[in-house]
Each structure stands twice: as structure tokens, then as C-alpha cells.
Amino acid sequence: MIRARPNATAWMWMLAVLLLAAAPHATHLSWPILGLCGGVAMWWGMGVWRTGDPPILAMPWRMAAVVFVLAVNYAVHEKWVAGRDPGVALLVSMMFLKLMEIKGPRDANLTMTLSYFLVTVLFFYDQSLWMGAYVLLMGLLATIALAILTRPAGPWVHRLSSARVVRRSLRSAALLVAQALPLMAILFLFFPRLSQPLWGLNEDAFRTSSSKVGLEEVMSPGSISRLTLSGETAFRVTFDGPIPPTSDLYWRGLVLWTFDGRNWRRPSLPLPSHPPMAKYFGPPVSYTLTREATHQPWLLTLDLPSELPEGAKPANDWVVPWDDPTHRLPRYRAVSYTAYRADAGLRKVPAQALQMPVRGNPKAKALARGWAESFPPAQVVEQSLLFFRREPFVYTLSPPLLTSADPVDEFLFTTRQGFCEHYAGAFVFLMRAAGVPARVVLGYQGGEVNRFSRHLTVRQSDAHAWAEVWLEGEGWRRVDPTGAVAPERVERGAAATFAGGLPEFLRGEGVFRQEFRFVWDMVQERWNRWVLGYDPERQRLFMSHLGFEGVDWEGLAAALMIGLGLFTAVAAWLLLRRRGAPPDPLVELRARLDRRLAEAGLPRRPEEGPLAIAERAAGRFPDKAGEIRDIFQDYARLRYGPDAEVSGVAALRERIRRFTLPKPEKGG
Amino acid sequence: MTSARQAAHQAALQIEGVLLGKRERVRLALACLLARGHLLIEDIPGVGKTLLAHALAQTLGLRFQRIQFTSDLLPADILGVTVFERESGAFLFRPGPIFAQVVLADEVNRATPKAQSALLEAMEEGQVTVEGRSQPLPAPFFVIATQNPDKQVGVFPLPESQLDRFLMRIDLGYPDRASERELLQGEDRREILARLKPCLEPAELIPLQEAAARVHVAPALLDYLQQLLHYSRKTPHFLTGLSPRAGLALLRGAKAWAFLEGRDHVIPEDLQAVLPSVAGHRLRAVSASGVDPAEHLLSAVAIP
Numbered sequence: 001m002i003r004a005r006p007n008a009t010a011w012m013w014m015l016a017v018l019l020l021a022a023a024p025h026a027t028h029l030s031w032p033i034l035g036l037c038g039g040v041a042m043w044w045g046m047g048v049w050r051t052g053d054p055p056i057l058a059m060p061w062r063m064a065a066v067v068f069v070l071a072v073n074y075a076v077h078e079k080w081v082a083g084r085d086p087g088v089a090l091l092v093s094m095m096f097l098k099l100m101e102i103k104g105p106r107d108a109n110l111t112m113t114l115s116y117f118l119v120t121v122l123f124f125y126d127q128s129l130w131m132g133a134y135v136l137l138m139g140l141l142a143t144i145a146l147a148i149l150t151r152p153a154g155p156w157v158h159r160l161s162s163a164r165v166v167r168r169s170l171r172s173a174a175l176l177v178a179q180a181l182p183l184m185a186i187l188f189l190f191f192p193r194l195s196q197p198l199w200g201l202n203e204d205a206f207r208t209s210s211s212k213v214g215l216e217e218v219m220s221p222g223s224i225s226r227l228t229l230s231g232e233t234a235f236r237v238t239f240d241g242p243i244p245p246t247s248d249l250y251w252r253g254l255v256l257w258t259f260d261g262r263n264w265r266r267p268s269l270p271l272p273s274h275p276p277m278a279k280y281f282g283p284p285v286s287y288t289l290t291r292e293a294t295h296q297p298w299l300l301t302l303d304l305p306s307e308l309p310e311g312a313k314p315a316n317d318w319v320v321p322w323d324d325p326t327h328r329l330p331r332y333r334a335v336s337y338t339a340y341r342a343d344a345g346l347r348k349v350p351a352q353a354l355q356m357p358v359r360g361n362p363k364a365k366a367l368a369r370g371w372a373e374s375f376p377p378a379q380v381v382e383q384s385l386l387f388f389r390r391e392p393f394v395y396t397l398s399p400p401l402l403t404s405a406d407p408v409d410e411f412l413f414t415t416r417q418g419f420c421e422h423y424a425g426a427f428v429f430l431m432r433a434a435g436v437p438a439r440v441v442l443g444y445q446g447g448e449v450n451r452f453s454r455h456l457t458v459r460q461s462d463a464h465a466w467a468e469v470w471l472e473g474e475g476w477r478r479v480d481p482t483g484a485v486a487p488e489r490v491e492r493g494a495a496a497t498f499a500g501g502l503p504e505f506l507r508g509e510g511v512f513r514q515e516f517r518f519v520w521d522m523v524q525e526r527w528n529r530w531v532l533g534y535d536p537e538r539q540r541l542f543m544s545h546l547g548f549e550g551v552d553w554e555g556l557a558a559a560l561m562i563g564l565g566l567f568t569a570v571a572a573w574l575l576l577r578r579r580g581a582p583p584d585p586l587v588e589l590r591a592r593l594d595r596r597l598a599e600a601g602l603p604r605r606p607e608e609g610p611l612a613i614a615e616r617a618a619g620r621f622p623d624k625a626g627e628i629r630d631i632f633q634d635y636a637r638l639r640y641g642p643d644a645e646v647s648g649v650a651a652l653r654e655r656i657r658r659f660t661l662p663k664p665e666k667g668g
Numbered sequence: 669m670t671s672a673r674q675a676a677h678q679a680a681l682q683i684e685g686v687l688l689g690k691r692e693r694v695r696l697a698l699a700c701l702l703a704r705g706h707l708l709i710e711d712i713p714g715v716g717k718t719l720l721a722h723a724l725a726q727t728l729g730l731r732f733q734r735i736q737f738t739s740d741l742l743p744a745d746i747l748g749v750t751v752f753e754r755e756s757g758a759f760l761f762r763p764g765p766i767f768a769q770v771v772l773a774d775e776v777n778r779a780t781p782k783a784q785s786a787l788l789e790a791m792e793e794g795q796v797t798v799e800g801r802s803q804p805l806p807a808p809f810f811v812i813a814t815q816n817p818d819k820q821v822g823v824f825p826l827p828e829s830q831l832d833r834f835l836m837r838i839d840l841g842y843p844d845r846a847s848e849r850e851l852l853q854g855e856d857r858r859e860i861l862a863r864l865k866p867c868l869e870p871a872e873l874i875p876l877q878e879a880a881a882r883v884h885v886a887p888a889l890l891d892y893l894q895q896l897l898h899y900s901r902k903t904p905h906f907l908t909g910l911s912p913r914a915g916l917a918l919l920r921g922a923k924a925w926a927f928l929e930g931r932d933h934v935i936p937e938d939l940q941a942v943l944p945s946v947a948g949h950r951l952r953a954v955s956a957s958g959v960d961p962a963e964h965l966l967s968a969v970a971i972p
Contacts, residue, residue, distance in 0.1 A: 584888070607940075609971060610935065610936070642886075
């Protein structure tokens, strides 16, 4: 098929698609690359706008531009082309440089086809639902641009207005994309999944949110209340059975042992290596937890886990290290018991559970020693909670800064306003000062049940810190001093506690907004579970559902190749058989006229020319004779005349649309 | 262009005034001339064949010669002879009647094939060759041949290959009642003919022919023409289909017709108007069913 030479509209479409495809890359491109691409785009767009043809830059200049890009890459990333960032920088800039050597439809087709690649590369940086939608939209736009660029040069193409070309191209592109969707689904389901990421991508590729928020391995005053301002989802949980009450939903992340007077950290010395020992009571809670992509090398579990995914081995403080090289969405099944006894039979508690700086915080130490002198350890815990409950402590998101050298004293006796990290930290300090082994646990507490899909969504704002004390014969007991100050935090969750001071999205005002939030959360949950969470394991499961057991990825790849090859061959054969120029708009218009006349009882004889039928119709409908003659004369002039202008066809279409003839009388 | 078109229109009107009630035939003859084709008029004697030829020549201001074909006509009678001139002592070519701009070959099928072929060769080549020397014929060169219907006695029917040389074949037919009445009441045709004034200078005709050849032909019309040709070739109704030359002839005729109709492009009606006269003598029905082959062709092919 002969292709029409693209006009200015087509070129501009191409440029627009290219800019839109490259736009999200702007955030990770260095500014010289951005400047180059922007400059080329402007220069090229101006050229097309002025002359209607793409301007061409001489070869040496293009070469110089490529060298420039490589040099920038090396300066910024210390690599020429290898790696994600330099590779993408090269791809984006080469796409724009390609503009400068476009001569005809062939180059344009190539550029547009490559733009699909440019869009797909966006997944290297972001795999959220939004990005998926954007990539799909860009796929449609690029297809439209291709359809415009490759429209056939029929003898009548000059009769189509630009708007009509775009409309037609939109239709055919939508059709193409719709046809591609089943193919996409098949490839998604059957394309071999590898457990190792391709091209050594780093973890950013599998992030679904735009910023890195999450628990840190150091707890200092303010580190968790900062998280509370984030509405981002930390993880989602689907329970097999009923959802336990909120006050039992303690999601264990890290255990912090070492206190330096201000910050709590992981133990500086290795913990004694005894296996974790626990006794479980009550009904088991089994659940599937899907975490938003994270770089945190440990799993979150409901306190206290008994069964963990294969390969996960809990340390004896039930922190579950997990090193996932792919950094995909970790998704795992686990079984926990909310009633348990841990390390009850331990003879010697690790020394780290009593560690504290020798100097500082004298008032807190004195208070704790006072308790220790009068009470046994279990009573010391009660006394301490009583202290928090009795004294005017305030649970607040915006506590005053602790500036003195003795932050624990300052908090306990002066400011008395704090968030969970203040309470947990101060409590553990008091316990250790009183000689009761204690540690800080970092994790999440509570969560929000989605009314639509019955899953639990735990957000960064649910981040929490609590304490564990070790009591003779009882083992580690969870103590949440925050609960002593603000019981509603533990019973109803963070959202209810801070209804006034939280960001708008968490407040849940208005029924509609809340419903929408639930639905949206459910959609994201499904996306994470079914799209991003479709890993080799799930693929194998899916294949065995279909009855193919033990298919390895090589076999899958071979089957896919053969299947797609056959499909393509058949489709190509079918398409090539009925290939032809698309219909002339004037032929369509004449068909419409013929129908109009036939409905009025005056069918056109096949051999009847336009003026002949016009005369016949004018004779039958004398009061319409003038209009009929005009229309048919216009039609004949446009169809057979030398200069059928676009506006003429549009005007004729409009006249035919308004043209009516009286219907023949029945039985007449 | 416009004035030329007006002149052509004026000429058509003038000739119609002489040949009463024959508007369409006069226009076909004029279109044939504008399309640089030769015209064959087939009809019984006395319906105005010669009159039409005369009127055409005179109206267009062309030099006119008439050759009466008889069974003893020799090629030299048409082309001319070389004679020895005693005064100059040299052989001198004396041009025959063919050296005119409009040649009326009357009753062309009464002559022997040998004489006929002399005329037909001249029509084809645009020049004549006498004793080894080529003599160009004047331009424009337009042959109007008349012939009697085949059934009459003493005729040598033109073979198909030679009929093909004529762009159009028309018949004139009897005048209708009103025209006949006017003819009977009016003055002698020959006197009118003598009074006819040329509407065109001889030099004006060639630009007119060029303008007619420039009439626009859209792809859609070519589609229609090709479908007509295709049908004529594949249908069992005709002995032979239309040749490529016939296709070209149809296009030339349609262009000239469209030009006379005042259009700058050809529409299917133009093609349909000239098709019976252009294709009629090139088609032969397998069986004489009474349906004119050209009519059959037109009604069988839909306009795309």
C-alpha cells in the first residue's frame, strides 16, 4: 500500500506523543539531557510549524549531540550506556535526536514504534496502577500517531480534513489496542516469569509509590510521628478467618535493644543464639500479607508468628530477616497466635535487655530504683503504667522538642507530651533502670478493614512502637504504654485518635469520600495481588490449574513462541487476503443519498449517473428540484472534478444530513 | 478557454439550425472532431449526411473536399498523382482531394477495398505516401465517411479493423414530425448552407481540441470505464470485447462531450452519452437478440 506523505498534523502528533512518552522520565534525567531534548523538540516543532516539513540537521551535528549525551552520562552516572539511568537517558535523548533526521514516513514509523519502548521503560521506575494506566493511554496515543502517519495514499485522501483523519485514526487505533488486549493478557499469564530481575535492575523498579517512607531501623523522638503524616499504604492483609480485634493487631517488625541516651537501635552486639521458643494458645490466625514494595530486609508478622513462608527464619526476638533480591512486592502467608508465651523457659536474658547509658537521666533512674526497691518486677511494670496513667501525660502528634541532655527526664517530668516512640522509649528505659529486662518493638498497630473486599489495609500512619518486658516464668510480655495514656489509639486505631490533626485523606469525612477510599484501596489491593504479585510461583500454580504440571520456563517460552507464531501467521494470512484501500468518503455519501432516495420510493438504477438520477428525482419531487440538483451536482463535481477540496466534502455531508424527502404513501 | 467554449457552443447551435431536430447527433459529430477522431455516418441516402459534413466544415471555417466513392475509384483519385510538367521538365505532385481539412468520403463502402484502404491509411497516419514520398496532410484533418447500410446492393463492407479507425459511428435517422414540417416549409437547405458564416478561425480549432483533451478525468471515472471494458471482455454476449484502443477512444470521446457540455471534468453521463457511437461499431453481439450491444453494455455495468 502506498503511504501518504505525513502532513504537519501528523508530524505534530508524533512530536506530542514523543513528549508525553518522555515526560515522566524527566524526573530522573539529568538537566543537560533535559535541555537537549527540550531544545531539539522546540527546534523541530518550530520547523514543522513554519514549513510543514520536518527540518533536518546535518550529520556532524547529530554525531556531536550523541557524543554530548554520552559525555553527560559519564559525568552524571560514571557510565556510558550500561545500567538503568544512563541507558534510559541515552534512549530518551536518541529518540529526540532521531527527530532531526526524519525524512519520510519510514523514519516516522520507526520513531513511533520505538516510542512504545520508551513508554514501557517507565516500568523500570514505577509499577503503580497509575503508571499502568498512563502506559496504556500512551500506547493508544502512539497507535493513533502511527495510524495517522501510515494512512494510505488513496486517490481521495486529500478530501479528508485533518480532524477527520484524527477521528478515523482514533477509531482504528482503539480497535488495534482492543485487539491487542487479549494478546497482552495471554503474554502476561504465560510469558515465563523469572525469579531474578532482568538487567540487574535495582529495587526502585518495583516501587509502587513515589517516595521512600517506612520504618527505619533507628527510633528517635519524632521518627514515627513523621510517618504518621503519610497516607501511604504499608501493607495489606487478607485473613482466612475472622479479623481479630484491633487491640490484638500488633504487626511486629523490628526489635530495638540498644539505647544511646537518645536513639534506640538494633543490638550492637550479636544476640545469644538460642532458637526462638514460644508456646501458643487460642485459635490460630492465618493470613496473607502483601507488602508494598520495600527495601526493608525483614518481614512483618502478626504478633506472634508460628508458621512463616519457606526460607524465612525468625531470630530469637521474632524479627524475621528476609532478603529478597528482586525487591518485588513481598507477599507471603503466615500463621500467628495472638495469645502466646515467648521465652518463658529462658534461664538467662540477654544482657542487651538491660543495657543503658551509665550517665544521664538521673530523675528517671531514681524513680525506677524507687519502684525496684519496693516491688517485684511484675509490680514494677504496673507501677510504671500507673505513673503514665496518673500523671498528666498527653498523647500528641506534635510534641515539643526534647532539647536537654537528659531527654528521658525532660519527657517524663517536664513536657509530658509525646507520641508512641516517646512512651515506648521512656517505658523501656524505666524498666531497665528498675532491673527489669525490656526492649522496644517497632511495627504497626491496627489497620483499616476495607468494607468491600474484607481485607485489612495498614498504612504508614499506623506505625507504632511498643515495649516488651521479660518476667520470670512468663517470658516476654507485651506492654503498650501508649495504651495507658491513650487507650483509644490501641482500640480504635490512629485514624480515630487523631481525627483533627491528621491529613485530610485519613480523616474519612463524608460517607462518599470514605466509600471511594475503600474502593480505591480495594483496586490497589487487587493490582498488587494479581498483577504485580504474579510471580513464578503463582504462574506455576496457574499453569497447574490449567492442567500443566511441572512446566519449566524454557518449555513455556517454546510453547508461547510456537503459539504466537501460529497465531501471527494465521492473522497475517487472513489480513493480507482482504487488503485494499479504505472507502472513499464520497462513495459513502452517495450510498447515503441512494438510501434516502430509495426510502422515498425512487431507487437509483445501478447504471444511473448522478445527473440522471437528479433529473429523475427532480421530476418526482418538483418542490425539492433545486436542492436535489444542487446536491447531485456538488457530488458529481467533488467525485469526478479535479479539485475536490476537503471543505466541499464536509459541506456536502452536512447538506445530505439535512436533506429529506417525503416518504411514499402506503398502498398508493 | 471560455471564449473557445462559447465558440464551440455557437458552432453547435449553428449546425443544429441547418440539420433540424438532430441536436444530439450534431453534438456527437462535433465532439468527434474535437476529440481528433474521424466520423462514420451510416444511414440511408437522403437523411442529411452530406449536409452535416458541409455544415461542419463551413461552420468551423475549414477547407472542405468531397470524394464520391464508386466501385471504379482508384487510390490515385484520392491521394493525387505525379505528373510530368513539360515547361519545368520535372515531375510535379498534384494533390488529390484528400488534402483538405474536412474530407467527406461519400458512400465509402461502394468503393473497392483497395481504394478504401488508401483513405483509411491516410486517416491513420496523418500523411500520404505517393511514389515513395511522404506528404503531410493538413491539420486539423477530419474525415467524415458516410456509408449505406450493409444490406444494400453493391457494397464492400468495411472490415472491423478498418471500422476501428473511426472514433464514432452515428446514424442520423428520420427527422421527427416537427422538424420534418419545418424542413418542408423552410427554404432550401443548400441556400442556408451557402449563407453559413464560420464561427471559428481555422487556427482556433487546434487549441479547442487541446482544451478538450485537458478535461479532467477522476480515478472514479476510470474505474467505471475499466469496469465497462472488463464486462465487454468477459461477457458471453459479445463476440469480442472492447480493445484498449476502444477504451482510449471512449475516454477521448467522453472528454470532448464533457467539454461541449461545459464541464471541466468527465462524469459517467458523458461516457454514457458517447458510448453507443464509440463502441457501437466495435461490438458485435453473439446473437441478434434485437438489443443494441452498446445499450446492453451500459445497462449491465453499475457505476462504482
